[in-house]
Amino acid sequence: MDGSSASSQKVSAKYVVLSDTTLWYSYRDFPLLDFLPCAPTNTIPDFVYRLLRGPAPAALPDGRALYAPYSIRLLESALLQRYQEDQVVVPHQDYIENFIGSDTEIVAVGTMDPLGYGPLTMSFTTLFNNYYPYVRKEFERLILRITKCLKRKGNKKARILVGGPGVWEFTISPEELDRLGISFAFQGEADDIVCDLFGWLSEGVALEAHESLFPGFYTFDSNFHKSWITNKKFITRGAFSRQAPKLEQIPEIRRPSMKSLVEVMRGCGIGCDFCEVTLRPLRYYPPERVAREVEINVRLGGFRNAWLQTDEVFAYMHGKNFEPNQEALISLFKAVMSVRGVESTNPTHGRISIPSAYPDLIRNLSQIAKASPSNWIGIQVGIETGSDRLAKIHMPNKTLPLKIGQDGSWAEIVWRGTYVLNKYYWRPAFTVQVGQPGETPEDNWETVALINWLSNSSLDDGRPFEFTVTPMQNVPLGRLKSRNLTANMLDESQLAVYYASYRHLAKMASRNAMRDSGGNPLVRLATAAAISFGGKLMFQTIKTICKQRGIDVDKVNVHGLDRKLSQPRLLNPRLS
Ligand code: SF4
Incomplete structure (x- = not known):
């Protein structure tokens, strides 16, 4: 109605x-x-x-x-x-x-x-x-x-x-x-x-x-x-009172939520230095509670899916050294999928190092969630940068239990995680940041190289990598207040990150717009056309800004490809 x-x-x-x-x-x-x-x-x-x-x-x-x-x-x-x-x-x-x-x-x-x-x-x-x-x-x-x-x-x-x-x-x-x-x-x-x-x-x-x-x-x-x-x-x-409710003080929903979203945990604990979520106390909802809320959405809202709100699903009841608690994750997914009427589920956010290090876990979760070519699991993943240096400064725990250096570069960890996710029909929506404290142009060019590498990669069965990447802007507060915000505040390397991201997004939009649009055939056609056109328009706009700033976009298009593609494709022999 x-x-x-x-x-x-x-x-x-x-x-x-x-x-x-x-x-x-x-x-x-x-x-x-x-x-x-x-x-x-x-x-x-x-x-x-x-x-x-x-x-x-x-x-x-x-x-x-x-x-x-x-x-x-x-x-x-x-x-x-x-x-x-x-x-x-x-x-x-x-x-x-x-x-x-x-x-x-x-x-x-x-x-x-x-x-x-x-x-x-x-x-x-x-x-x-x-x-x-x-x-x-x-x-x-x-x-x-x-x-x-x-x-x-x-x-x-x-x-x-x-x-x-x-x-x-x-x-x-x-x-x-x-x-x-x-x-x-x-x-x-x-x-x-x-x-x-x-x-x-x-x-x-x-x-x-x-x-x-x-x-x-x-x-x-x-x-x-x-x-x-x-x-x-x-x-x-107040500063001297409890800063957040205990788990048992958080009520359960009584009526359906938009998009069938239900929470599975609060807080994260990984400790990235730009993230406020990590400062909140950790609270994990038991799978039975999550299932009860999903049941409300199915029974009263008519949903057939469950969207699991978490800032880092692989941290759900995690173990030592941020290793994933595989048993807990499997119980969570099983509890959700066992609700009568649920046909699919996906978490909102997760980190890439876990698919990279634990392909069998992803395969098992995919089986439980019935992932398939017609039932992709979407997940938002903050990869933030392509630079080892910045990753080590701002998010050292996000790579765990893998370590940059010992287990490959950050770009390799991301590449391998993307491979595993795509192999088992998970589609990551990556975000990268520009304007991080201590960032240099070289760091941003590493991000460009990573995006280009992923965008030109495919699985062993020939499927191209499926992912989106969205650049996010870190704006200093002073500048925010003065509203002195223009593309001129971006240096060439930052603009190149925008360019590489939107170039890939335009490619994904024209490849998937029709397949992923919903509604009746006419609405589907109109939506697909608008998305595809919008993707191209956005890319052209950024291309124009880049050219006005004297950036050689042909060079950006291939930046890092020679280097990245010559590196070993898989770190885990079980995947080959
Ligand atoms: S993993 Fe994500 S949610 Fe957790 S601290 Fe880092 S950015 Fe924040």
């Missing part, structure tokens, strides 16, 4: 919980299209954006959302532990106004990238010198809609509260909270304290009175030392 067939029932709720509208679409389930809202608004016409975004998600007959982002479902479940069903509503985006009334007390909005400061959005902003991405446009539009609705209903007491992983962006630009009319931004995990927090906010209790909370936000210096900054527009957990 789509939104248009829901009833016009209007029931004001005490707590209205929703998220940034960019998180409510399935983006035609095409690999990487979830990143579409990161694009600047002037690069993709609105009608193409809407076409690729796909149809509106479903609504229930009473105007509530049939599907909601997983984090919103968790928040809903946490609130329902104390409040009644009619007091807590997750509305469908078309019916938000139906549930906001004169007695609504809090409208909570979860967000990922409200101001467009995320690394992928920044990479587009830099290239196109346009500071108005769809993520920001949609977020602003939603908040404006809420503030207008509250005004229309004569509700002056309701608080607009934003939370979620994107809240750090407001710590860079706190003035945006006032400008948009947002009452508070909550930073951090809230599962165990959200009932109290909402109660206190409703009652107008001064938050300073509660030791567990701090009126301000935390931030990190370049060495990841945490400090607290006082600011009354922010709420976070």
Whole structure:
């Protein structure tokens, strides 16, 4: 059912919980299209954006959302532990106004990238010198809609509260909270304290009175030392109280999540020096719990897949020296696939060194997940760089249990991991970074060489390597604030990384657009054409910028190929 067939029932709720509208679409389930809202608004016409975004998600007959982002479902479940069903509503985006009334007390909005400061959005902003991405446009539009609705209903007491992983962006630009009319931004995990927090906010209790909370936000210096900054527009957990809920304090979802996403763990522990996730306490959900949530998605949401949220799946209950816990991973996959109705599953993120070192594990997981030429397992993998030097500086544990040098170069570890993943029908979506601290042009040329090598590789049966690669921009905070972001801030080597990445993406888009597009034949054709054309257009744009900067793209096209292709292809004889 789509939104248009829901009833016009209007029931004001005490707590209205929703998220940034960019998180409510399935983006035609095409690999990487979830990143579409990161694009600047002037690069993709609105009608193409809407076409690729796909149809509106479903609504229930009473105007509530049939599907909601997983984090919103968790928040809903946490609130329902104390409040009644009619007091807590997750509305469908078309019916938000139906549930906001004169007695609504809090409208909570979860967000990922409200101001467009995320690394992928920044990479587009830099290239196109346009500071108005769809993520920001949609977020602003939603908040404006809420503030207008509250005004229309004569509700002056309701608080607009934003939370979620994107809240750090407001710590860079706190003035945006006032400008948009947002009452508070909550930073951090809230599962165990959200009932109290909402109660206190409703009652107008001064938050300073509660030791567990701090009126301000935390931030990190370049060495990841945490400090607290006082600011009354922010709420976070106090420095001397528990920083995150215990596993048993995280509720299970009661209703279906978007794309059938369920969480399997929080935290990571690998310790890459650019990553905040690693600082969170590690919590692993038992397979039975994960299966129960998958069952909700299948039974109430009609899904046939399960998407497993983790920042590093191969760290799930990991062993010494970050060796994978094969037994635990197999139990997890088996538990998910044993839910009646589930036909496929894939984790959101994982590191490449594990497929590289443990091909048998990947083969076993593929068998359990029924991976095949028509059922690829997608996984996002941060390879970050092609440079041994940078990998050793910023992410020494990410290569474990393999070691750079002893087990080959970082590029070889990545190549072999890609080989194994593709062999067993896993398709990695790689990300690489430019602008890392201490980076030199030589490091970036190593990244170009790696991308070219992978792009020109194939399996022993002749299948070309299947992967995507997306460059991410590390923007210094000072520059972010001044918004002095243009392609001129990229040096030639950084632009070459963009060029090599988008050259490969264009190749993948034209190769796979038709095969991977969904919908009826006409929609499929239109989507495939838009994706293929978009890939080529993006590549041509970067090519033009490179040429304007005097970069010899013919040289970039072949950079590193002679060197890489002459190296041994496989490190593990069992694979040959
Ligand atoms: S492996 Fe991934 S999630 Fe873990 S610390 Fe490194 S970048 Fe962060």
